[in-house]
Every structure is written in structure tokens, then in C-alpha cells.
Amino acid sequence: MTDSRKRQPPEQATDRLFATERKPEEFRFDASVARVFPDMIRRSVPGYTTIIPMIEVITEQYAQPGSHCYDLGCSLGASTLAMRHGIPFADCHLFGVDNSPAMIERCEHYIALDDSPVPVTLRCEDILDTELSNASVTTLNFTLQFIAPAQRAGLLQRIAEATRPGGVLILSEKLCFESEQEQEIQTRLHHAFKRANGYSDLEISQKRTALEQVLIPETLAQHQERLRAAGFDQVLLWYQCFNFTSLLAIKTP
Numbered sequence: 001m002t003d004s005r006k007r008q009p010p011e012q013a014t015d016r017l018f019a020t021e022r023k024p025e026e027f028r029f030d031a032s033v034a035r036v037f038p039d040m041i042r043r044s045v046p047g048y049t050t051i052i053p054m055i056e057v058i059t060e061q062y063a064q065p066g067s068h069c070y071d072l073g074c075s076l077g078a079s080t081l082a083m084r085h086g087i088p089f090a091d092c093h094l095f096g097v098d099n100s101p102a103m104i105e106r107c108e109h110y111i112a113l114d115d116s117p118v119p120v121t122l123r124c125e126d127i128l129d130t131e132l133s134n135a136s137v138t139t140l141n142f143t144l145q146f147i148a149p150a151q152r153a154g155l156l157q158r159i160a161e162a163t164r165p166g167g168v169l170i171l172s173e174k175l176c177f178e179s180e181q182e183q184e185i186q187t188r189l190h191h192a193f194k195r196a197n198g199y200s201d202l203e204i205s206q207k208r209t210a211l212e213q214v215l216i217p218e219t220l221a222q223h224q225e226r227l228r229a230a231g232f233d234q235v236l237l238w239y240q241c242f243n244f245t246s247l248l249a250i251k252t253p
């Protein structure tokens with residue numbers, strides 16, 4: 001492939017994956033999702049377009065010279081590129097990890113189009129198996145929710161152990177709520193957000209069914225307690241919009 005072809009951005013499309021009636025099937029990060037993913041996540045996750053630039057701001061504050069930064073579940077690299085632009089040291093190494101070949105293939109194109117100096121290595125791997133060491137900033141931007149709940153504590157412990165003193169984990173997640181009333185209100189607001197972004201009731205309901213066994217949200221308290229038990233000293237909620245949040249877990253220097 002010539003250099004100029006390699007540098008073309010992948011074509012992007014509008015998400016109509018759930019627009020027509022389809023047989024119930026579990027949601028997967030396959031090629032059809034990868035093709036529409038920027039549109040899908042922007043229209044589906046309240047606050048996503050705010051969180052991405054803030055990942056750059058947070059990374060700039062916490063990246064340490066000579067350290068590793070990790071974006072776990074990097075998809076097409078939106079959070080990876082935000083981290084790359086925030087890292088103020090050329091001797092840091094950034095790793096983007098995702099187990100979807102369709103995502104990693106497209107992500108490679110976006111990384112190649114970006115010419116900032118921080119080296120990036122993409123790994124098509126399960127984040128449960130990926131090697132972690134010498135970390136200053138690690139991001140799980142809406143990824144932990146797709147990991148089986150029984151595996152979550154072990155992964156967070158591995159991240160905390162790999163994190164240097166003064167380093168952080170940025171954890172963004174869809175939440176559920178202990179109060180049934182709050183669960184109902186926040187879900188209604190999330191669905192209203194999706195409708196305002198052009199999704200029909202059929203699209204909202206079919207995607208909801210497809211995600212039921214795949215995206216398993218937990219409460220804010222569950223996340224905060226598990227992050228502390230994993231070895232993070234401070235857990236700050238820095239963003240919430242409806243049932244979507246982002247936390248900053250800090251290992252004290």
C-alpha cells in the first residue's frame with residue numbers, strides 16, 4: 001500500500017444498525033460497528049464529547065517522564081489520541097489495547113494520520129491479558145462495563161500495581177442506581193438524549209436488548225469501593241451526565 005493511501009482516514013458512516021427490525025443477537029464490536037462507531041458513541045453516550053478533551057487535560061497533569069500510558073479498550077483511538085496530545089514528554093510510550101480486530105485495524109489509520117511525537121503501540125489483545133508496567137496514566141473510557149463483573153477487581157488490582165506513585169486511572173462508565181426511582185429517571189433522560197440525537201424508539205429498544213448481557217453497569221459506590229480496595233488512595237468523581245460518569249483514581253505520590 002502506498003503511503004498516501006495509508007494516510008486516508010477510514011470512511012465514516014451514520015449508525016443505522018438497529019433502525020430496522022432484526023433478530024435479537026448480542027452486541028459485538030465487529031466490522032459493522034467499527035464503521036459507524038464515532039457516530040454511534042457520540043449520539044449514544046451523554047458527555048462523551050466533553051470527556052474526550054478532558055482526558056487530554058487530565059493526562060497532561062499526571063503523565064510522568066519515562067513512563068508508560070495505557071488506553072484499555074481504545075476502539076478507534078479517540079481516547080488514545082487525547083492522551084497522546086496531553087503527554088508532555090517525548091520519552092513516554094503510549095499503548096492502545098483492544099481485542100476487536102476491526103477496531104484496531106481502523107485505529108491504526110487514525111494514529112498514522114496524527115503526527116504528534118509520542119510513540120504509540122497498538123495491541124490487538126484482551127485487556128485481561130495485556131502486560132502493564134511503569135504506568136503513570138491509564139484510561140478505561142467505557143470499557144470496564146464490558147468485562148465480566150467477576151474479572152473486574154483483578155484487572156483494577158493489576159492496573160493499581162502497575163501504576164507509579166502519583167499516577168492515575170481515568171475510569172468512565174455507564175452507571176446503574178440503587179434507587180429504582182433514580183434508575184427510572186436517569187434511564188428516561190438517557191433515552192431522551194438518544195431520541196434528541198435522531199435515534200427512533202425501535203433503535204433504542206433493539207440496542208438495549210442487544211446490550212443486556214454484554215454491558216453490565218454497576219453503581220457509583222461499587223466503583224468507588226472497588227477502586228480503593230484495588231490500591232488507589234483517592235477516588236474523585238470529575239464528571240457525570242445522567243447515567244454516565246467518569247472517575248479519577250489516584251495513587252498518592
Ligand SMILES: Nc1ncnc2c1ncn2[C@@H]1O[C@H](C[S@+](CC[C@H]([NH3+])C(=O)[O-])CC(=O)[O-])[C@@H](O)[C@H]1O
Nearest residue numbers: 029073074075078079098099100126127141142146
Ligand atoms: N476484554 C477486552 N479486551 C480488550 N478490549 C475490549 C475488551 N472488551 C471490550 N473491549 C473493547 O472496549 C471498547 C469499548 S468502547 C471504548 C471507547 C473508547 N475508549 C473511546 O474513548 O472512544 C465503549 C463503548 O462502545 O461504549 C470496544 O472497542 C471493545 O472492543
Ligand SMILES: O=C(O)C(=O)Cc1ccccc1
Nearest residue numbers: 040041044045174207211215
Ligand atoms: O447506546 C447505549 O445505550 C449505551 O449505553 C452506550 C454504548 C455506546 C456504544 C456502544 C455500546 C454502548
